[in-house]
Amino acid sequence: MKLNRSIFWIFPLLVLALPLVLNQYLQYVVNLILVYILVGVGFNIVVGNLGQLAFSNVAFFGIGAYASGILTTQLGMPWWLTVIPAGLCGALAGCAASIPALRGVRLFYLAIMTLAFGELMRWLYIRTPGLTGGSMGLTVPEPAVFGWMLTTEYHKFYVFLFIVVVVVIATSRLLESRIGRAFLAIKNDENAAAAMGIPTGQYFLLAFALSGFVVGIGGSMYAALVGHLSPEDFDLIQVILHFAIIMVGGLGSLIGSILGSILITATPEVIRHFEWLVGSEEWIFGVSIIVVILFLPRGLSSLLAKVNSIFKDRYYRN
Amino acid sequence: MIEQIQSVLTNWDAMLPVLPQLVVSGIAIGMLYALIALSMTILYRATTVVNFGHGDLVMLGAYALFILMPMVTFNIAVESSALGLLASFVPPFLVALILSLFVLFAMGYIIHRVFIWPILKGPHLSLALMAIAIGYAVRGVIRKEYGKEVLQMPRPFPEQEFEVFNWGGIGTYMTLDEMIFCGVVIVMLLVSYIVFSKTRFGQIVQAMFQTQRGSSLVGINVMHYNNLIWGVGCSLGALGGVMLGLALALDPDVGVWTLLRGFAAMTLGGFGSLYGAVIGGLIIGILEKVLGVFISTAFIEITCYLVIILVLLIRPKGLFGQHATLRI
Numbered sequence: 001m002k003l004n005r006s007i008f009w010i011f012p013l014l015v016l017a018l019p020l021v022l023n024q025y026l027q028y029v030v031n032l033i034l035v036y037i038l039v040g041v042g043f044n045i046v047v048g049n050l051g052q053l054a055f056s057n058v059a060f061f062g063i064g065a066y067a068s069g070i071l072t073t074q075l076g077m078p079w080w081l082t083v084i085p086a087g088l089c090g091a092l093a094g095c096a097a098s099i100p101a102l103r104g105v106r107l108f109y110l111a112i113m114t115l116a117f118g119e120l121m122r123w124l125y126i127r128t129p130g131l132t133g134g135s136m137g138l139t140v141p142e143p144a145v146f147g148w149m150l151t152t153e154y155h156k157f158y159v160f161l162f163i164v165v166v167v168v169i170a171t172s173r174l175l176e177s178r179i180g181r182a183f184l185a186i187k188n189d190e191n192a193a194a195a196m197g198i199p200t201g202q203y204f205l206l207a208f209a210l211s212g213f214v215v216g217i218g219g220s221m222y223a224a225l226v227g228h229l230s231p232e233d234f235d236l237i238q239v240i241l242h243f244a245i246i247m248v249g250g251l252g253s254l255i256g257s258i259l260g261s262i263l264i265t266a267t268p269e270v271i272r273h274f275e276w277l278v279g280s281e282e283w284i285f286g287v288s289i290i291v292v293i294l295f296l297p298r299g300l301s302s303l304l305a306k307v308n309s310i311f312k313d314r315y316y317r318n
Numbered sequence: 319m320i321e322q323i324q325s326v327l328t329n330w331d332a333m334l335p336v337l338p339q340l341v342v343s344g345i346a347i348g349m350l351y352a353l354i355a356l357s358m359t360i361l362y363r364a365t366t367v368v369n370f371g372h373g374d375l376v377m378l379g380a381y382a383l384f385i386l387m388p389m390v391t392f393n394i395a396v397e398s399s400a401l402g403l404l405a406s407f408v409p410p411f412l413v414a415l416i417l418s419l420f421v422l423f424a425m426g427y428i429i430h431r432v433f434i435w436p437i438l439k440g441p442h443l444s445l446a447l448m449a450i451a452i453g454y455a456v457r458g459v460i461r462k463e464y465g466k467e468v469l470q471m472p473r474p475f476p477e478q479e480f481e482v483f484n485w486g487g488i489g490t491y492m493t494l495d496e497m498i499f500c501g502v503v504i505v506m507l508l509v510s511y512i513v514f515s516k517t518r519f520g521q522i523v524q525a526m527f528q529t530q531r532g533s534s535l536v537g538i539n540v541m542h543y544n545n546l547i548w549g550v551g552c553s554l555g556a557l558g559g560v561m562l563g564l565a566l567a568l569d570p571d572v573g574v575w576t577l578l579r580g581f582a583a584m585t586l587g588g589f590g591s592l593y594g595a596v597i598g599g600l601i602i603g604i605l606e607k608v609l610g611v612f613i614s615t616a617f618i619e620i621t622c623y624l625v626i627i628l629v630l631l632i633r634p635k636g637l638f639g640q641h642a643t644l645r646i
Contacts, residue, residue, distance in 0.1 A: 053443055105630050107442050108368040109589075112581045113630045116623040119578060123620055236574045240454050243447055251443070279465075282458025289451035290433060293444050297437075 005310065012165050019154040027153035028225070033265045034160040035221045040245040040257030041171055042214030048252030049175060050207040051187030053107060056097040056114035057242050059121040060090040060212040062234035064219025069140045069229050070131055079143035079150075083163065083220045090216020091209040093121075098208035102201055118239065125231040137230030140223045150224070160221055167214055172254050174210070183207055187252075237282075244285045248292050250299025255311055259300050338490045340607040342482060346496035348603020349503040350561055354576055355583035355595035356503075357554035360510060363590050364523045364547035366530075367434065370446050371453025372555055373577030375422065377570060378456050379556020380471065380563035381464065382418035387472045390414045411474035415560060419553040426552030427545045434548070435541055453573060461570040471563040499561050506554065507596050514592060523547065527590070582622035585629050588636030597637065 018030060043057045067089035071082040100113045125132045132138050143150045143159075150156045174180060182203045185193035194200045223229055241264060249260025267284065271277045277284075292299060304311040354376060361369050369375075390410045429452055437444050478494040514520040522543055525533040534540045562572065582602050587594025602622055609617035629636055 047443065051441075051443065053446055100627075100630055103631060103634075105634060108370075108446060109585075109630055109634065111370070111446060112368075112585065112626055115581075116578065116626040119574075120620060120623045120627070123616075123623070127616060240450065243450065247447060247451075279462045280458065282461060283455045284458070286451045286453075286455025286458055289447060290455065293437060293448050293451070294433070297440070297444060 007310070012161060015161065016158075019157055024153050027157055029265065029269055031153055031156055031160055031225050033262050034157070034164045035218050035225060036241075036245060036261035036265050037164055037258050038167060038218030038221065039215055039242055040249060040261045041168060041254060042211045042218065043242050044246045044249075044252060044254070044257045045171070045175075045183070045207055045211040045214070047246060048250075048256075049180065049183040049187065050204070051252075052101060052204075052207075053111040054097065054101075054114045054208070055111055055239055056093070056117050056208075057211070057215055058234050058236070058238045059097070059114075059118040060093050060215040061219045061222070061238070061242075062121055062125065062231075063093045063212075064090040064216030065223040065229050065234075066125060066132055066138065066219075067216070068220035068223040069138045072141055072143075072223075073138065074131070078145070078147070079140075079220075079224050080145040080159075083217055086220035086223075087213040087216040090212035090214075090219065092212070093216075094208035094210070094212025095205060097212070098205050101204050101208070115236075115239075118234075118236070122231050122234055125234070132229075132231075135231060137228050139228050140226075142227070143224035156225060160225075163217065163221065167217060168254065168258070171210075171214060175254065179203070179206065184252075240285060244289055246299075247289050248299060250301030253299065253301040255304060256299045256301030259304070263300075336611065337608070338483070340611055341604055342490055342492055343496070344604030344607035345600055346492065346499060346603070347565070347606070348600035349496075349500050350558060350565065350599075351579045351583045351603055352596040352599025353503045353506060353558040353561070354555060354580040355587070355599050356507065356510065356592065357551045357558060358580050358584055359590060359592055359595040360514075360554065361548060361551035362584075363514070363527050363592075364551075365430075365434075365438075365544050366527065367438070367445055367449070369449045369551070370577070371449040371451075371456070371573075372551075372580065373573030373575070374453030374456045375425065375552050376555040376559035376562065376576050377573045378425070378460065379418060379422050379553075379559030380568055380572075381460055382421045382556065383414050383560050383563070384464075384469060384471060384568060386414040386417050386421075387411070390417065409474060411472060414472075415557075418560070419556055422556035423549040423553040426548040426550070429552075430545050430548035431541070435544065438544075457570050457573055464568075465570045469568040471560075471568055473564065495561075495564055499565075502557070502561070503596070506557070507592070510554075510592060578626070579622050582625045584636075585626050586636055588638040591636070591638040594636060594638035 019027060022030065039057070039061060042060070046052055046054050046057070064086040068079065068082040068086040071077045071085060072079055097114055097117055101110055105113060126135050128134070129136070143156065145159055148155075150159060175183070182193070182198045185196065185198055186200055186203055190200055222233075226233075245260040245264045246257055247260070248263055249258070250256025264285070268281050271281060271284070296302065301311065354372070357376075358369060358372050361367065361372070387410065390413045433448055433452060434445065437448060475494060475498075479491050480494070480497070481489045482492050483490055514523060522533070522538055525536075525538060526540055526543060530540050559576075562576065566572070579599075579602065583599035584595050585598070586601060587596070587598030602625060605625070606618050606621045609621060
């Protein structure tokens, strides 16, 4: 069956009706899913599309969240004005994280280094109590958009949905363009890409900055959603969560990131209903990543792609 | 920080006699990092895989001893035969330690055979993620079963302190634990040096490090030796975990902490170098203590992160390693 891609608009339009059927708590979970969609999409740019093993995503997430929190508490800016600056702070952190990659550090060396970067950032959140509230955490005031306060989860949902749709469409357009194809070329063979005249260094920088921007916006949404940031929110357990999202969904697939974030964020809520499973999130995530790597290396999105070719990732226009 | 350095310089005479104590306790904790880095280096040398889940397996080693200890004590008490009599001379801690090393050997063997080997030809990304996921699953199980209360490691010998030497009235002390740790790590380093450079097993491992395909062409059973090396690496890590459990406490979250210190030691010493890992571990241990007291307590936490970042940026091959970067 040949379908037009504009059919994807069905999903955000259907989701618009969700607040009618959900209570506050379930709406909060749906909002969290929206946050993690951006985290997954941003992370997938570096790991899935560029093919680099970087753990710095949680640092971008934290920097975005704290940037938004600090701008609202210290400067008194309304939340909607801090979304883009939070993304820019994330992008700046992305540029910083790409320095080792530009120096030629690859594979697990890059992984170790970005891991250390993330831990260093978490230490910084604890050690600068004047800005971040230290280990007590930072309480973020209620988010405001154009002077309206987003008091309930339903209000936040519509704003978040708008941001996510815009960012996801923009990312998808970018990945279908020359830039996205350059990322794929670098992933497949860096030397060959350079030989074809692709300035690999510039694209490394671009991919990390882009990833930082998207994840930073996700972080800013997280600050608005939770209302209280603490350094423990951005430790290495969070890294595994991000990896689980993109592995289960599918590496290098935009639909995969969305699918993965829905599944991974909803799992703890499902677990909560079974008495004997309480506290089992960790090993369930671990085992599900193992199973996906062994039996479904391209993630759940590869199953969807078999159902209809519309779910395949498209890197050229026809 | 500048004022702190100045205050150190003005109080130099008062601070200087503390230095030997700091170096000694730095060496003691550095030996632990060195043992963990050594076990990771052994894994890396044979299989060219960096085990990102190693910290959690180290943690599992300590918990395995904790779980086995009551069983061993119980069995020895019940047994009244000649074997039981013989066993009563052996301290139960030692029995539990050896058993837990065997358990971790089996874990490493099985992990490599079942989870790593099928994807070894695949991209590095999935290898690293597989190791992380295994570590995560291990940590999840341990936390679900034992994570609720703070557990104390059984002690094989009482806590004692000895004065190593005295400088101007300020003594330098070392606990019995630290002395035994240092001895064990030095013995382990010597054993692994002899095994890896003098025996046929070591030659085979060296061949596999250079090229796995070539070594399988000359008739080496690569899978079998990889399994063995994973087992050895994991049980060596478990030994480190037991020491860590004695030095600190049992904690499911110690894995990441351990992993980063091990990485820092490996990076500083150079990936794949056995004595590099040990020297790197010692340097990091001493740096942590000395910078932590002389400049700022913050350095106790961040020395290893800074070492990783600076070494990989300035001299990526470390002190004794091979090339680690490529040109773009």
